[in-house]
Amino acid sequence: MVRFPPAVDFLEQGLAASSARHATLANNVANVNTPGFKRSYVEFETLLQDALSAGAGNGLAGRTTDPRHIPIGTGSHGAVPRIAPIVREAQDREARMDGNNVNMEVEMANLATNQLWYGALTRQISDQFARLRLAIDGRR
C-alpha cells in the first residue's frame, strides 16, 4: 500500500475547502440582485488553526529546556486532522434597501484570491508527486 506524504492530505482538504468556497462565492454573485438575500462564506482556515493548535497530540509544541519553562502547545505531530469546511450565512447589518448584503467588489476579489489559492494548492500537490517520481526514477 503506497503511503503518500501527509502533506498531500492537508493540501487535499484545502482543495475541498477552496472548491466549496468557490461554490459559495458563485452563489453570492448569482444572487446579487435578489431581495432579502444574505451572503454566505466558508470557514476553513480558523478551523484548521484550531485543530492544529489544540487537540491531543496534534500541533507544534515549544521546546522546553528548563523545568521553569512554560510549555506551549500539546505535543508532537500526530495524525493529520480531518477538517470539514463550514458554510455560514453572514447576517451583516449593512445591507441595501432590498435587504441584500452582497458586496459585489468584495465577492469578486475573494473569487480571484480563491482561484489563486486553488492554483497554489494544485501546484503543491503536483510537486509532492514530482518528488515521489524523482525518488522512483533516481538520478538521470
Place this chain on the structure above:
Amino acid sequence: MGLFDSMLTSASGLTAERLRMDLIANNLANANTTQSGRVDQNGRPLPYQRRVAVLAEREPADFQAAFQAVLNGSAGGTAAGRAPIGRGVRVVEIAADNRPFKLKYDPTHPDADEAGYVRLPNVDVVTEMVDLISASRAYEANVTALNAAKSMAMRALEIGR
C-alpha cells in the same frame, strides 16, 4: 458541491440577469405605447404596463436534509449559523408594475379622454437605464465566476502531469 455544480449556479445567474435585460429592453421600447390591446372598465384602451422580474434564491438540493441537520445540531461543531450552499437564483414571476400611469395633457391625441388627458405607460427611462447597468454588471460578474471555475478545474486536471 463541486466545481461543476457551481458552474450551473453561475449559469442560473446569467439566465436571470439576461431575463431582466430583456424586460428592460421591452419596457424601453414601449415607453410611449398608449395602446396595449387591453381596455379598462370604461372601454378605453390601457397603455403598456411596466414589467419587472421577481428574483428569489433557488433552494439548495437536499434542503430538507440540511435543515433537519441544523435543527438536530448533528452537523458537528456549532450548528448555529450553519447553512447549505445555495444553487443560484431563479425568476419567480414576471410581475406587472401597478403604479399609476402618467398623465399628459394632449387633446389632439387619438387616445385622449374627454378632459384631454392621455395615459402614458408608467415606465421611467432613467430607472430602466440604471437597472440595465446593474443587470449588465451582474451578468459580467457571473461570467467571471464561471471562467474562474473553468480555470480551476483545468488546473486540477494538471495535477501529476
